[in-house]
Amino acid sequence: MLAARQLGAERIIAMSRHDSRQKLALDFGATDIVTERGDEGVEKIKELTGGYGAHSVIEAVGTQESMLQAIRSTRPGDHVGYVGVSHDVTLDGQELFFSHAHLHGGPAPVRQYLPQLIDLIWTRRIDPGKVFDLTLPLDQAAYQAMDERRAIKVLLKP
Structure with missing residues (x-):
């Protein structure tokens, strides 16, 4: 959420069922909270985005359910980025193909971002x-x- 806000996202939808995480998401810039999971979560995302799905989705849980929910919540032609290593996630090639979602993941080039991030923290623009x-x-x-x-x-x- 911090990164999305720093990059100028107008709408940031967080998915969480836990009060403490919801509060933190809102503090970090989330505009909407979705508590539903699975198909219900996908439908809620589509409802919030006029039926289209989200432009960019970050999958940060690493489970089968969260990966499928991320792909199914993404607007056709747009992107899912997954962070960390997924656990026992298998993808149906046909579903992925027809989702038209771009799936990206891998180690982050952290050193590339460190000078800017350190400045944002040092100047207290993010915490x-x-x-x-x-x-x-x-x-x-x-x-x-x-x-x-x-x-x-x-x-x-x-």
């Missing part, structure tokens, strides 16, 4: 640290807290 809503010692199970939705992201300290 990405808001994602950390729980602090734990290194030896505790941070992923468990995120998996159980007790935390958005965990900051680990020695």
Whole structure:
């Protein structure tokens, strides 16, 4: 959401069923929140976009359901970017072909963006640290807290 806002997106739709994540999405620039999943989530996205689907979709969960929802929510001819490594996702070639969606993923060229991002943080135009809503010692199970939705992201300290 921060990136979409920085790049000038007029409408940013976040998908979340969790109050803390919804609030953070709105703080980061989301204009709409969709709580539905699967076919219902796709229909809600299409309703919000005049029946067309979203121009650009980011898939950041990495599951079969989230990948299909992302592809099906995308306006024909536009783009799905997936971040991270998907888990057991298989795509039906025929569905992908007829979706007309461009699917992009892979390691991000982080060094390319670092100078601009550091400046945005340093000048306090963005505050990405808001994602950390729980602090734990290194030896505790941070992923468990995120998996159980007790935390958005965990900051680990020695």
